[in-house]
Amino acid sequence: MKTIEEFTNKIICGDCLEVIKQIPDNSIDSIITDPPAGIAFMGEDWDDFTSVKTTKSQLITWMNAGVKFSSAGLLEFQEFIYLTFSEAIRVVKPGSHILVWALPRTSHHTAMGLERAGFEIRDKIYFVFGSGFPKSLNIGKAVDKLLGNTREVISKQERSGRSGGILGKDTKIIHYKTKGNSEWEGYGTALKPAVEEWILARKPLSEKTITDNVLRWGTGGINIDACRVPLQEGEDLSINREGDKKLDTNNRGWGFKAVSRDNEGRFPSHLILDESEEVDNLFPKNTSRYFQHCSADTRIFYGNKASKKEKGEGNNHPTVKSLSLMQYLCRLVIPTGGIVLDPFAGSGTTLIAACQEGFNFIGIEKEPKYCRIAEERLKNLIQE
Ligand SMILES: C[S@@+](CC[C@H](N)C(=O)[O-])C[C@H]1O[C@@H](n2cnc3c(N)ncnc32)[C@H](O)[C@@H]1O
Structure with a gap:
């Protein structure tokens, strides 16, 4: 076992389960992390759990409970969350709050994994964003293709290829909008993503009351005043x-x-809105002011997307979070002067946000290429 100072304000490249084992007990104040969601996102290996093996006793428990096994590896995903957070719960102080990102499609597994690991689920924060992109199969078109039906061209759009893209900027892309006549015309397979979840959980208190706990460990509360909705x-x-x-x-x-x-400012709620017109228009005139806003472009398929400037040069991580959202979440759950752990650090957004808000951090990331990006971003921040 190492000392906490050996980890503080560092990014450790490695498997988080192995790295966390070396962190001392009750030494960290909170965890904020954006773990895999178990859906094999864009073919990324780190989001594919079909190969993770559930323990034999766990399989028996599930089978006795009548659980059907999913071919998508979702129970294995839950097991992965459970195993990781069973170790993580040891290193956070009693009463520490954790915030764990989840996709609505698989958040029940993320939450179950956390609860089985011993965390108390306290709430869920919903971040609503405007420009998610539906990843839906056009069933009508697929049926027509299979049956050899002709589709009527309704419109034709010509666009130039993007500079730097695979096609090069001089390539013309022609997009045909078509319509078929089968009974499946207009059917799809998915909705447009517009919300992501942050599960707010807490390690059980060690003391009889919350006041005794905050006085002993400095953890147990969330910082309401630091997160009030500006008037x-x-x-x-x-x-x-x-x-x-x-x-x-x-x-x-x-x-x-x-x-x-x-x-x-107004009392913070468990709803956070992005600053898009689309989200603002969901509310009757001037009422979106009751909720916290965090700037975020929308990230295709997965949630909120960071702007190029805040991502840093050459950051090709596919799921970079927005800095303003991460700064807000840091202020909410990390006590003053505290240490936050992100065991799935990716390109380091949580760490940057924590640093900007004056907190200490520990990042763990298993892919060396993302560790390098995170280190580069932190270096730039320190230089600034
Ligand atoms: C959703 S991404 C995090 C992105 C990050 N929030 C950002 O803004 O860049 C999840 C990251 O967890 C990493 N990861 C997956 N399994 C891991 C493990 N067992 N140990 C450490 N990192 C892991 C992946 O390589 C990936 O970069």
């Missing part, structure tokens, strides 16, 4: 509907809240 210009929440000043009940009363606290 808009001219908004004054200390005035009630009748135009009078609200009573100051020291934030303990059920009706009126403390004047000073309200004016620091």
Whole structure:
């Protein structure tokens, strides 16, 4: 076993399960991580669990419970989350909060893996974004192709290939929009992604009360004031509907809240919105202001996408998170001066965000090429 100082503010290249085994007990304040989702995303090996073997006793438990085995390796994925977080729970302090990203399609497995590892599921944060891309099979078109049916061309679009893309910038791409007549016309296989989940869980307290726990370990609470939803210009929440000043009940009363606290911003909720027009339009005029906004372009298929500037030069990681979202999540669960662990660090966004918010970090990533990108990004941040 090593000391925590040997890990702090470093990126360790290796398998997280093996690396975590060397971290001392109760030494970390929180975990924020974006693990695989178990769907073999874009053919990436790290998201394919068909080869992970579940333990024999686990298989028997599942079979006795009547669980049918999925060919997609999802139970193996759950087992992977369970095994990883069974080790991770040892290294976080009692009362530590963890935030684990999940895809709606497989989040039940992620949550079960965490719960079986001993974490208490406290909540789920939903991040809503506007420009997800549907990865849906056009069934009508596939049926027509199979049956040899002709499809009517409705429109034709010509675009230039993107510079730097595989096709080169002078290539013309012609896109035909077609329509068929089969009864399957208009059917597809998937919805457009517009939400991702962050599972908020906590290691059980070691003390009888939350106050005893925070005083002993410095963990157990989430930082509400650091995450209040900013008020808009001219908004004054200390005035009630009748135009009078609200009573100051020291934030303990059920009706009126403390004047000073309200004016620091609204209480954070478990809904976060991106800043796209599409998401803003979901709300009646001016009501999206009740929720936290985090800037994010939308990442194709998987969730929110980071802009090129914040990703860093040459970052080709396929699932880079947005910095402003990660900064917000860091502020929410890492206690002041605390250490956050990201065991699936990828290109290091959690680590950059933690550093920017003044926290310490430990990153683990098994792919050397992503470790190098994360190190480069951190180096640039320190230089800035
Ligand atoms: C979804 S990505 C994280 C992306 C990251 N949030 C970012 O912004 O760049 C998950 C990462 O976990 C890594 N990974 C998968 N299994 C791992 C393991 N057992 N140990 C360490 N890293 C692993 C993958 O290589 C991948 O880079």
